[in-house]
Amino acid sequence: MAEPNVEAAPAGSAPPQGREHWSGQTAFILAAIGSAVGLGNIWRFPGQAYENGGGAFMIPYLLALLTAGIPILFLENAIGHRFRGSAPLAMRRVHRSAEGVGWFHVAICFVIGLYYTAIIAWSLSYFWFSFRLDYGDDPAQFFASQYLQLGEPGTLSAHIVPGVALPLVLVWALTIAILALGIHKGVERLNVVGIPLLVVTFGILAVRALFLPGATDGIEALFTPDYSVLTDPDVWIAAYGQVFFSLSLAYGVMITYASYRRRRSNVTGPALVVAFGNSSFSLLAGLAVFATLGYLAHVQGVGVSDLQGIDGVNLSFVTFPAVIAQMPGGQLFGAMFFASLVLAGLTSLISVMQTISAAFQDKFGWNSRTTAVAVGCVSAALSIVGFSSSTGLFLLDTVDQWSNQLGIVAGAIAMIAAALWFGRRGHELERHLAAVSTIRPGRYWPALVNVVTLLLIYMFVSKAVSLAKDGYGGYPTCYIITFGWGTIAFIALVAVVMPWLRWHKDVEHPHLWPSRAQLGLPDRIGVKATERYRPVPRNDDGETP
Template sequence: MAVKNVLRKVVGWIAPAPSKSEDGRDQWPSRAAFLLASMGGCAGMGNLLRYPSQVYNNHGLQWYIPYLMCVFLIAIPVLVLEIAIGQAYRGGSVVAFNSMNRRLKGVGLSLLYVGFVVGPYFVVILSWIMNYFRNSFISPLPWTGRGEEFYNQDVVANIEPIPGSLTEDGSRVLSYTKYPGVALVGETVGWTAFTWFLVWLCIFRGVGLTGRVVYFTMGLPIVMTFVLIGRAVSLENAGAGIKLYFAQWNGEKLANGQIWQTACGQVFFSTGVGFGYFTSYASYNTKHSNAVMDSILIVTSNVLFENIAAFAVFGVVGFLRLFPEDGTRLGSFTVGFLTLPLAITEMPGANFWAFALFFTLMVLGYSSAFAMLDAVVTLVMDTGIKWPRAVVVTVLTVISFLLSLPYCTQFGYYLLDGIDRWINDVALVFVVFSECVSSTTVYRWKDVVGQVGRPAFIVYNAGYFGGMVLGVVLAHTVSPLLVLESALDFCRRTRYFHRHRQDPDAETPNLFKRNVYLRRIYYTAFYSPLLRYIAGPILAIVFGFSYPAFYKLRYDPLHILGFAVGHIALIIVAFGFIVPAGTMFLSPSSWRRQDPIRSRSLVRVRGFFQQQRRGWDGKWR
């Protein structure tokens, strides 16, 4: 009995039950725990691998112009939205968006869909890193002098496909790519199972345990990254690589649309918006946490980390004398599994540096992996299910492991490439676009209609959405002049309805008080300008690039599959908007019946907003 009590105390100390907030919801042990968990969701392998490769391929200081614009114009505003709705509505992304408007339930569900699809193949990449980590204890390192062979044959172990082809003019498919290898790769399966077990271990108990785990998953990689930086910048000729990073200017690259698309994609994917876990994490915050300050801290810490960590790669680039002028390009996998490991073999104490590199990548990846699964766990728990959290986590972990198995096959690398590309280029871009436009169009739309009238609201938004759709389509098919003409036509129609709609009677900011026309403009156009007119159109443009790219790869069955998987997110958003009653089991009503304390809290929040919208005379403002 005494031993049992001691074990119970030890488990309680290692994995404590989460504390409760006033409304009965689990709560983070501290604000620092929330920030570290959110930063861990941001900071991952992409910071140490993907970011340096993107900067390298667009080398020069000019990279920071589109990069920083995307940070401040897209990442921070969208993150403020995701954190704020999680805190306000005390639920994950589905509950939060449903509470904003019942037709936005699909938007919240699509965010979780993206994370649930990415998680299984993300863990397989971690299993490849674990393979390297195991081999880092062998001297000499097994990839010495055979880096590409070791990666392709010993780690990934995929059989080369038989490539397909298009006709010379690209109008039709001559033959489809064939993949002769279908067997499972044993070691990859084993490491994948082990990795999912560690993910389960980090989240099965709730935020009480996760709040302690993140101190390790964030603190240790930062220390190890600085150790790697110190070694990299001390290598012979490291200064040449650092000069490539910070001391060159190639202004002509800004005229190329690729650098803008690449910078937007990097910021978008490295910050982690669009995966749903920020809203889930924020729902465990105290009600009055500063969402704006938290968002700024999370994004800026991610920017600082990836820009400082890049010194470790660029020191190695100078050491290996890999320069873009020679036609060399780097990919994320190239940096992590070829460039850095080969450089390590030429360093004194190679085994220690191999251990440090792959241990850092491994721990960085875990925080992102369990963040994506935890968002889905939050959704299931918010439905009011009677199962204990540990059971829910176990079931979802097993399902995720089974979904990982196709990536552990002898065609798994190519499947990963096909799914990853179109989940990022199609699904992820579209769901964040949906966040931006739905939160500024559908949320409290009746207030706007009450001020300007339904016809003006409909036509203005038809012009807003139609302009983006038509502009992107025409940009890919006809001349820019027609795009401009179509945009002007929408503006003329919108202006007509500005003149013929009812006058607002509510207060507006001082800038719009000068006349009735400006007050009309405010309510239909500038209710939330940054998300609506900056982030939304930018994402629409980026989304438009995916279709011409797919047209060139339509001979590959795995890219066709990835393209279809990416479009499921669009179907989820559309279905939730058109048939909001089709997913009633995900509505807040289900957990309001289970938790009356939380229900009363939500009623008070809604009552507060209603009071803000009423004047002292009780009329709507």
């Protein structure tokens, strides 16, 4: 008989309210990769590499991955796996006053989920447009005027664009349905099917792009190194920023996903697979994108450096449609490209929405269906009103800038401070990883995370000063205050208010496994529990053989 998909509680403790878990290590890895691999890998990484030294950018990128990406990924996995809860619950167990940090992450996920669905909806529409090449010979005019029906920048419009609203409703309906099915039947199955399909589809796109005329010029433009940029601090900050945002760090996603792993699970090994798998997909995306841009430059008779719109929204919805309209078999190529965007976006969207859902399930004791409907319907209503209007693109641009460039970095700083500085859990988490994992992080790991925090603080302060001093995108000051700084204020408000609401159950006793005694650590009041490092239990009940 198959083992039931509910985690058993340690002997002599209250059951953990039937908390679900992944069916196995592969399911967790695919789900974590699904969260990490998103739209940013396809439209942000190639542009970042090209603008910051080409092949030379790989040096700071790799160092950033090793010194920041992987250590912080270890930290989030360790917190989630040891303290067995969503971001707010796990952070509360790290330190009683740190619950707000978890809700800060949840609020960031909520904001990102609102506009991420809009981009997926655009991709879904363009998947359909590709079969008939509806965007014609002027994709920029089609995207701005015919599809989005853009209004005046820096204003709000009540005009809902039906062509955007309908696919947006479909995306939200699918999201709610997947969340309602829970971790095993919903989130896991989506990623087990979606991630291999995404890799195969984008792999075919990359191979096709490499055989286009001019493809080698595009690849050369991407990877030709300019080593002089290595002395520019902005290039290093860009590399750390790309790694940080690409791995879904400080969203609370990895804390939540790790909490669904069995107690006896290898933590660091899969985290490394996720980190390098994500970077590998970014390189694959870079090859496909710049080979295609090389073809576009060849057709137009210009150099790759003369092309405009090589990253972000313009790359996907203006530049690529221009290529698709001119290349042989463009309809199929376009359909596969936008299908890849939908898959990459959907797996990432589900991860941030599951982070929100898990937090409310833990806090109020709701089941997955109730939470999916409540959270999903509220999010869908706000998303449709805000991002299917004729000014939705400008709102998306502003909210994304503040939530990504400031909110996520602030959340990371707060998480590290709570876990390693105020909670003083660094040694405990290091011993926990060593006990349950095949690859031990070593004592250097908490110290390395602390050093990286200084860089994060610098990134946050410099970006905040820049936005406060120079504004953004030419938008009016009142617009920036309302929807830029207002976004940060909303996230902070959630972090302050939610900890005041009562939990539906006792959350102070997480039934830690391995126990502090088994890890050779003193208890929380300083009494030494054991002098020996005892073997960890070999069963899921937390019992020592």
